[in-house]
Amino acid sequence: xxxxxxxxxxxxxxxxxxxxxxxxxxxxxxxxxxxxxxxxxxxxxxxxxxxxxxxxxxxxxxxxxxxxxxxxxxxxxxxxxxxxxxxxxxxxxxxxxxxxxxxxxxxxxxxxxxxxxxxxxxxxxxxxxxxxxxxxxxxxxxxxxxxxxxxxxxxxxxxxxxxxxxxxxxxxxxxxxxxxxxxxxxxxxxxxxxxxxxxxxxxxxxx
Numbered sequence: 317x318x319x320x321x322x323x324x325x326x327x328x329x330x331x332x333x334x335x336x337x338x339x340x341x342x343x344x345x346x347x348x349x350x351x352x353x354x355x356x357x358x359x360x361x362x363x364x365x366x367x368x369x370x371x372x373x374x375x376x377x378x379x380x381x382x383x384x385x386x387x388x389x390x391x392x393x394x395x396x397x398x399x400x401x402x403x404x405x406x407x408x409x410x411x412x413x414x415x416x417x418x419x420x421x422x423x424x425x426x427x428x429x430x431x432x433x434x435x436x437x438x439x440x441x442x443x444x445x446x447x448x449x450x451x452x453x454x455x456x457x458x459x460x461x462x463x464x465x466x467x468x469x470x471x472x473x474x475x476x477x478x479x480x481x482x483x484x485x486x487x488x489x490x491x492x493x494x495x496x497x498x499x500x501x502x503x504x505x506x507x508x509x510x511x512x513x514x515x516x517x518x519x520x521x522x523x
Contacts, residue, residue, distance in 0.1 A: 339456035
C-alpha cells in the first residue's frame with residue numbers, strides 16, 4: 317500500500333486504508349509460511365518432476381538426521397571423531413532413540429517417495445500453516461474488494477469534498493504550488509474514470 321495519511325474528513329478512505337494494510341500484512345505472513353513450506357514436500361515433489369533420482373531430502377529431514385549423517389561420515393571417512401567400533405552399536409541405538417523422540421515431539425511424519433520403498437521426513441504443520449495463511453490473505457483481500465464495491469460512490473464523494481476544501485484554501489492563501497498539484501491530481505483521477513468507463517462492456521451492465 318502506498319503511504320497514506322489518515323484524514324478526519326475521509327473516514328471511509330481511512331477505513332479502506334486500514335483494510336488494505338491488514339491485507340498486505342496477511343500477504344506477508346502467507347509469503348513467510350510459503351517459504352517455510354518450500355523445503356518440505358513441495359521441493360521433494362519438484363525434485364521428482366525435474367527428473368532427479370529419488371525424491372530428494374526435506375529441510376526437516378536434514379535437521380533431524382544431521383547428527384546421524386555426521387556419524388555416518390565420520391565412520392565412512394575414518395575421521396578422528398569417529399566412534400570406536402566397539403561402541404558404535406550402543407551409539408546407534410541411543411542416536412535412533414533420540415531421533416524417534418524428536419520426531420514424536422515435533423509431530424513429524426514420513427511421506428512415501430516415488431521409488432516405492434524409501435520415505436522422506438516432513439513437517440505437516442508447515443503445510444497447515446501455509447494453507448491457513450493463504451486463506452487468511454485471500455479473505456483479507458476479499459474484504460478490501462467488498463468494502464470498495466459497497467462504498468465506492470461514498471468514498472469518491474468524501475474524497476472530492478476534501479479536495480474542493482483543499483483547493484479553496486490554497487486559492488485563498490495564494491498557494492500556487494498546491495493549486496497546481498490539486499489540479500494535476502484531479503485531471504489524473506478524471507482520466508482514470510474515463511478509462512474505466514471506456515473499458516466497460518455489455519457484460520458490465522445490470523440485467
